[in-house]
Amino acid sequence: MTVTDETRDNVVVASPEEIAPVDRAYTCAPASEEPTGEVDSQNEVLEGRVVPVDQPHESGPVDVLAELAARRQERAPLVPVWLRSRADAVQVLAWQAEHTGYVLAYHALRLPKYAAKLLARTPAGAWRVLVELVSWLFDLEGRPVRRAAVSKEESAEYLALSRQRDNRVRARLWTLLIGAVTLTLVSIFVAVAAPAWAQWAIVGVLVAAAGLIGTPADQPLLDRAVVPSRVRKLTSDQVLDALGSLGISAINQALGKKGRGITFPAPIMRDGPGWRAEVDLPLGVTVAEVLDKRDKLASGLRRALGCVWPEPVSEEHPGRLVLWVGDQEMRKARQPAWPLLKSGQVSLFDPIPYGNDQRGRPVSILLMFANVLIGSMPRYGKTFALRVLLLACALDPLAELRLFELKGTGDLSALEKVAHHYAKGATDSAKAACVASLAEVYAELDRRAEVIDGLPRYQAPEFKVTPDLAARKDLGLHPMVVAIDECQELFADDEYGEEAAKYATAIIKRGPALGIILILATQRPDKDSLPKAISANAGIRICLRVMGWQENDMILGTGMHQAGVKATMFTLNDRGISWAVGIAEDPIIVRSAYLDGPTSELIAERAHQLRQAAGTLSGQAIGQEPARRASYDLLADILTVTTAKEEKVWNSTVVDRLAEFRPDAYSQWADLEDDAKTATLTARLKECGVRTDDTWSRDSSGKGRNRKGFHRADVAGALRKRKI
Ligand SMILES: Nc1ncnc2c1ncn2[C@@H]1O[C@H](COP(=O)(O)OP(=O)(O)OP(=O)(O)O)[C@@H](O)[C@H]1O
Numbered sequence: 029m030t031v032t033d034e035t036r037d038n039v040v041v042a043s044p045e046e047i048a049p050v051d052r053a054y055t056c057a058p059a060s061e062e063p064t065g066e067v068d069s070q071n072e073v074l075e076g077r078v079v080p081v082d083q084p085h086e087s088g089p090v091d092v093l094a095e096l097a098a099r100r101q102e103r104a105p106l107v108p109v110w111l112r113s114r115a116d117a118v119q120v121l122a123w124q125a126e127h128t129g130y131v132l133a134y135h136a137l138r139l140p141k142y143a144a145k146l147l148a149r150t151p152a153g154a155w156r157v158l159v160e161l162v163s164w165l166f167d168l169e170g171r172p173v174r175r176a177a178v179s180k181e182e183s184a185e186y187l188a189l190s191r192q193r194d195n196r197v198r199a200r201l202w203t204l205l206i207g208a209v210t211l212t213l214v215s216i217f218v219a220v221a222a223p224a225w226a227q228w229a230i231v232g233v234l235v236a237a238a239g240l241i242g243t244p245a246d247q248p249l250l251d252r253a254v255v256p257s258r259v260r261k262l263t264s265d266q267v268l269d270a271l272g273s274l275g276i277s278a279i280n281q282a283l284g285k286k287g288r289g290i291t292f293p294a295p296i297m298r299d300g301p302g303w304r305a306e307v308d309l310p311l312g313v314t315v316a317e318v319l320d321k322r323d324k325l326a327s328g329l330r331r332a333l334g335c336v337w338p339e340p341v342s343e344e345h346p347g348r349l350v351l352w353v354g355d356q357e358m359r360k361a362r363q364p365a366w367p368l369l370k371s372g373q374v375s376l377f378d379p380i381p382y383g384n385d386q387r388g389r390p391v392s393i394l395l396m397f398a399n400v401l402i403g404s405m406p407r408y409g410k411t412f413a414l415r416v417l418l419l420a421c422a423l424d425p426l427a428e429l430r431l432f433e434l435k436g437t438g439d440l441s442a443l444e445k446v447a448h449h450y451a452k453g454a455t456d457s458a459k460a461a462c463v464a465s466l467a468e469v470y471a472e473l474d475r476r477a478e479v480i481d482g483l484p485r486y487q488a489p490e491f492k493v494t495p496d497l498a499a500r501k502d503l504g505l506h507p508m509v510v511a512i513d514e515c516q517e518l519f520a521d522d523e524y525g526e527e528a529a530k531y532a533t534a535i536i537k538r539g540p541a542l543g544i545i546l547i548l549a550t551q552r553p554d555k556d557s558l559p560k561a562i563s564a565n566a567g568i569r570i571c572l573r574v575m576g577w578q579e580n581d582m583i584l585g586t587g588m589h590q591a592g593v594k595a596t597m598f599t600l601n602d603r604g605i606s607w608a609v610g611i612a613e614d615p616i617i618v619r620s621a622y623l624d625g626p627t628s629e630l631i632a633e634r635a636h637q638l639r640q641a642a643g644t645l646s647g648q649a650i651g652q653e654p655a656r657r658a659s660y661d662l663l664a665d666i667l668t669v670t671t672a673k674e675e676k677v678w679n680s681t682v683v684d685r686l687a688e689f690r691p692d693a694y695s696q697w698a699d700l701e702d703d704a705k706t707a708t709l710t711a712r713l714k715e716c717g718v719r720t721d722d723t724w725s726r727d728s729s730g731k732g733r734n735r736k737g738f739h740r741a742d743v744a745g746a747l748r749k750r751k752i
Contacts, residue, residue, distance in 0.1 A: 081264045081292045123362075134253040142249055146239025153242030165200050167193045262296055262303035262329075262353050270328030271307070274321045282310035293348070300387030301361065302335070302354035309347040315340040316592040318349055323599075325351075332357050333599055337386045340592035342614045358386050358619060359601055366416070366621035368631065373423045373638055376507045376545070377495045380420035382413075382611075383604075383620040391618045393568060393611050395421070395547075396507065397492065397540040401563060402549040402606075403583035404572030404595070409604035410549045411439040413570055413620040414513055415628055417547060422446045422635035425642035426498055427507040430469070432462040434517040442628040446635045448647030449654050454517045459524045461654060462512060466531035467696075469510055469544060473534060476542040479503055493543035506644075510535065511547040516557030522711035526704055527696050533561040540567070553582040568610035570618075573598035584609050660693045662686075663716055663747040670740050676723045678737040679709040706736045717749070718742045 111117050135142075163169065170193055177186040218227055243249055268290060272283050281287050287310075294306040309315065318325060318338050326336040334357025341348045354361065367381045367390070374380050379392035393400075400417065402410050411433075421427045422443055429447045433440040436453035444450045451461040480488050480497075488497060497505045512518060518528045535546050548566070550558055553574075569584045574596060577589035584593055584607060593615040595607045604622060609615045623631065639645045648654060669685035670677050683705040687698035697708055710720045723737030 081295050131253040135250060138251055141251075145243075145249055146236050149239040149242035150235050151238075151242070153238030153240065156241050157238065161204075165197065165204060167196045167200070260331075262305060264292060264296060264305070266329055267292075267296070267305050267307060267351060270325050271309075271318070273328035274318065274324050276313060276317055276321075278310045278313045299352060300389065301356070302352055302387065305351045305353075306341075307349045307351060309349055311347070314346040314592065315349045316346070316590055316594070319592045319594050319597055322597045329353060334358050334360065334601065337617060339614075339617070342591070346591070352386055354386055357601075358605060358617075359603070361388060363619065363622060364388065364390065366623060368420060368423055369623075369627070371634075373425065374420055375495060376421060376424045376427055376509075377498070380417070381621065382416055382420075383618045385616055385618050391608070391611065391616065393417070395509075395545050395568075396543070398567035398610065399536045399540060399545060399565065400547040400568040400570065401558075401566035401583055402547070402570045402572075403553040403558075403574065403579065404551065404606070405574055405579075406551045407603075408572040408598075409606070409620060410551060410572060411435070411513055412604055412622065413572070413606065414511060414547060414549045415440060415443075416620050416623055418443055418509070418511055419623060419628060419631045419635070421507075421509045421545075422632060423638065424507060425635075425638045425644045427509050428644075428646065430465045430508070430510045432458065432465070432512045432518075434458060434462070434512065434514040440511075440513065442625065442632040443635075444648070446632060446639055446645070446649055448649065450648050454514070456523070459518055459521055459528075462518055463524045463528050463531070464654065466510065466528055466535065469508065469535055469539075470531040472508070472544070473538050473542060476505060476544075477538070479505060480542070492541040498543055505543055508539075508544045509547065510544065511549075513549045514551065515548040516550045516552040519559060519562075520552075520557045523708075523715070526700060526708060529559045529562065530696065530699070533559065533565075536562055536565045553579050555582075558582065566610075568608070570606045570608045571595040572604070572606040573602055584615070588615070660690055661747075662712055663718075663743050665690060665693075666743050667740070667747065672740070674740055676725055676737055676739055678723060678725055678735045679706040679713075679720060680735065681725075681737075683709050710736060713738060713743075717746045 170189065174186060174189045174193065177189055218230060222230075240249065268283060271279050271290065279290070282290055290310060291308045292306060293308055296303060296305045298304075309318065315338065319340075322336060322338060323333055325338060326333040329336060331353055335354040337352045337354065337358070339350045339352065340346065341350055363384055368374065376396045379394045381390060382393045383391050385391055395417065402413050404410050418429065418431065418440065419442075421429060429443065430449040431440050431443055431447045432450075433452040434454050436455070436458075438452060440450075441452065449461065449465045451458040476493075480491060480493070483497070483503075488494065493505045493507075497503055498507055515532075519525050519532075521528070532546060532548075535544055539546055548558070548562070552558075553563070563582055571580060571583040572595060574580050574583070577594075577596065580589045580593075580595050581587065584595065588594075588607075588609065589596070593607050593609065598605055605617065605619045607615055608618045611618070636645070636649075639649070646652070665686055666682055669682060669689050680702050683694070683697050683700075686694040691698075697705055700708060713720055718738055719742060720736050720738045722734045724732060724734055725737060726732045
């Protein structure tokens, strides 16, 4: 089924169950013909009903029952639709109140401008009043009739009219005189006896009245507070014109005279606060190509960029495009309040409210048994998105929160009062606290696995934490949420990076089944800042605006950009708006709920009370210091594990000895590859002011070679210097 230039007026849509497969040789029936859907092609005849994509008004024999049914539909509802539900009524009234308030404020701000305009128009107004008065006094409106009587030489009629005019003028003159005398007396009284404010008020009223009278009809006094706009219907012609304006040659060919056209597998219909069109792009054109040109598409549709949301349909072929065109821009659309804003608590075993899609529909995320990766370029809403998730987690009194905000601006500080572990800043101490906490969680993996393994099978039929098991205090299987904002600070750190990556990789892989949820947010999604093993294992991925496909795929998963899931299409103003993978069956566009600092404080306070009542506050939230890792002196330890005879030593040799000597402090280094061992010690020695270099020495088999090492004397010197 095709749409060509000639048949554009009859653009049709085939419902797939009725006509399949789409036939290339099909052309639309002329408008006058009854569309039968029978299609001649070279080899086959397709049968089915043809449904006009623009749903034209049907004409045909009068069907009385249908007519009556239609009339019934035309009846106005007894109770307005918006008054039928409390929520709708509240929304409409709130909107009206806000709108009225806006209009009032708009005009209030412009009062000085309006006053100046009135003042400027006063002379014109006074002149108009004078002209009207003279015209009234001398009965000027009757002048043409009197002139006509003169020209027709109707003397009797003229005399009657003149008499009537003289009487009128006399009466009006008296009226005017009495009025003038009264006005003069009142003016004298006001000038002498009235208080100053009354005098000013009267002058103001007179000026305003004269100004209003002097206002030209085409220059209204008030500015327009709201520019009227009409929500335009989306039609197939608009969609085709817009697609034709993208500069994609295959589309232009398809729309050309001999082209095969573009088909609409479903009628264009209203979907939430906007229109939805489903389009089968020409053979060989993918949705990804259209997504790349979203701005051109918006221009072609003559809509704001924030209203135009093309999406792929993953269960269909890559050329199936769903184009949703909103009545207003997503960022401007009023966002429904976050459901947990004022009340309520959650269980992390159920989906938690996160935000809304373009159509305003709520989007929830099931965090249990998943991990989350949030990424974007700076200032596009990562931390806000993370905070929404963490505030929801805080409202599950069973969830233990370990929060590390490595930017240091205090974005998560509202949650400190409910956090088991909390640290902020890109400092060594925050990173050390984070690694220490990760190490605990890492150890917890084995403990939890053992607990679950030891349970009767009916209690853990799927070998994972269940809501019942999580609620049992004796098992310690409560949900555990570890969140690291700006995690690149940790993973790219010379000292802590490797160790942190080791723990995080294990947690992200084994944690979900054990009730441990890792949430990472980063503004630098490259392989150094986010180890592949971690990014590859995140189940839920939220990508706000990024600049390139590499960052896009690093966060959303390999191949996503190619498949049309492109966070590169977000614009400067699309803050808080992201592509999210792993929340629903298909990737979706979602805007996080907007919870600012003060709002977050209120929610965290409620979470604190919930936890207090449930007796689940723990760790730093009740003033317990996090367990510190054993303190040690690296330089002193190096001197201990080496002898005075060893002038030069290789890094890797020393690391092995250190791990043996003080396993609680150095055992994690022992598991590293040789190169990593060397690099780790190099970094630590550099901090202590000890240089490492290529060092000649012999390995255990007696073979001599060059490897990275250091002079023992340098270590002793650095230690001496520190002690002075
Ligand atoms: N859902 C939202 N709706 C509207 N605006 C939002 C939303 N989320 C975030 N913003 C806006 O985006 C700004 C930046 O948000 P945020 O601090 O979360 O960015 P970030 O990506 O964490 O920045 P950085 O990389 O510097 O840490 C906020 O100040 C806020 O005004």
